[in-house]
Amino acid sequence: MFDIDSPFTMVVAIVLIAVGAGVIQNWIKLKHNQESAGSAEDVDALKREVRDLRERVRTLEKIVTDPDERLSRELRDL
Structure with a gap:
């Protein structure tokens, strides 16, 4: 066959x-x-970095979207 x-x-x-x-x-x-x-430590380090970068972006968004009066007041306070 x-x-x-x-x-x-x-x-x-x-x-x-x-x-x-x-x-x-x-x-x-x-x-x-x-x-x-990569190892689990590398993944954890990347997760921490992403979390830190997201926090920075939130801060920058807050600065950019705030009215000028509040922004200048906060800058003076720094």
Whole structure:
């Protein structure tokens, strides 16, 4: 039924080899990306930095959107 010399068997073998190679390639890329993703400490440091930057943006938005009188009063108070 499945003779090694038949064209159908060769096509199936080629497809299986191609799909298998794609799966292996994706697995290798995934492992590489996981290794280069960084440690939990790096992630925590980035989260702290984002939180600090958001606070700075809030302060700048407050300064930009406040009326001139209040802004100049707060600057004098500093």
